[in-house]
Amino acid sequence: MSEKFKALVINQEGDNFTREVKSLEKNFLKHGNVLIKVDYSSLNFKDALILKNGARLVKEFPHIPGVDFSGKVVESDSPNFKEGDEIICTGMRVGEAFYGGFSQYAKVKSDFMIKKPESISTRQAMVLGTAGFTALQCSFTTKQTREILLLGEKVNDVIVTGASGGVGSIAVMILSKLGCNVTAVTGKESNFEYLKSLGANNVIKTSELDSEARPLDKGLYDGAVDTVGGNVLSKVLSHIKQSGIVAACGNASSIKLNTTVMPFIIRGVKLWGIDSVNTSIKRREFIWGEAAKLIDFDKLEKSIKEISLNELIDVYPNMLAGKTSGRYIINVNK
């Protein structure tokens, strides 16, 4: 690699928090045993929180954020990766405890990443990123965990909250592709048609669910993907039919959950937490290997904004303010 490269660096000195695209020396990269030339990274809600103030996840400054990246191996000390291998790295505390993907080069431990399946490109891997990876995990949990693992009834009617966000929009697409009747929940009326184009059969406004829930309400859905938490999740739980699974991954509205035991003990509802950060390598390989079958990248492309490292600094506050839709991918070489 050339001696210098470009990266977005955050720093904290006293009360002064800064974010800046800088030119760095190769020896700045101090973690890991595999050096990767990054093609793309992506912007997730967690990245936006880290770009704001480190989100108490970053303990050492200066730091390179970016929880996701895809690219090509340049140097490797690991027998599992060789020069030229195309890889995907998401989660594993990369971008938090370790330097991440908002950079033209990244260096990580070999057991943080997988070889990219041939069925998708490095760009498509970041069109999905952690959001898509999480959407795949959530959708498999809601649908296949009940049908295949628990040998349960078929999952037909499902609800997805925060539906125009990164995780939500991709979950709508996957569950539709898996044959479900999908209700998408969004705060943005302007996104109703977009969500229908991704496969939603019905779209409802978040405000319809954002009130105190009854312990049990009319059973409407066989399963759910929740990215929002708070009142919305309580309400969703009260509307789940017998033995439904709610895959909960997010807190875009609130970390709080005010519910009762009734959905769990009367209807056997399962609240299934999703953590995409620490997923095993074996499961990562399986999930990424399924992506091409379930994702219509041409459709998704309409909601993709490809931005540079510099543009990222302007965009992240909009995500925190709930003003973004779809996915932002970062072309670190732009």
Ligand SMILES: NC(=O)c1ccc[n+]([C@@H]2O[C@H](COP(=O)([O-])OP(=O)(O)OC[C@H]3O[C@@H](n4cnc5c(N)ncnc54)[C@H](OP(=O)(O)O)[C@@H]3O)[C@@H](O)[C@H]2O)c1
């Ligand atoms: N557990 C995990 O491993 C994991 C992995 C990835 C993400 N997450 C979490 O999942 C959530 C979604 O992530 P993302 O990347 O999809 O973020 P995102 O693109 O910002 O989407 C979040 C969506 O939630 C909705 N929303 C935002 N603020 C809201 C509010 N105050 N009340 C109700 N709805 C609100 C909006 O959807 P509408 O515009 O449709 O209303 C927004 O588009 C985040 O909390 C993130 O931290 C967790």
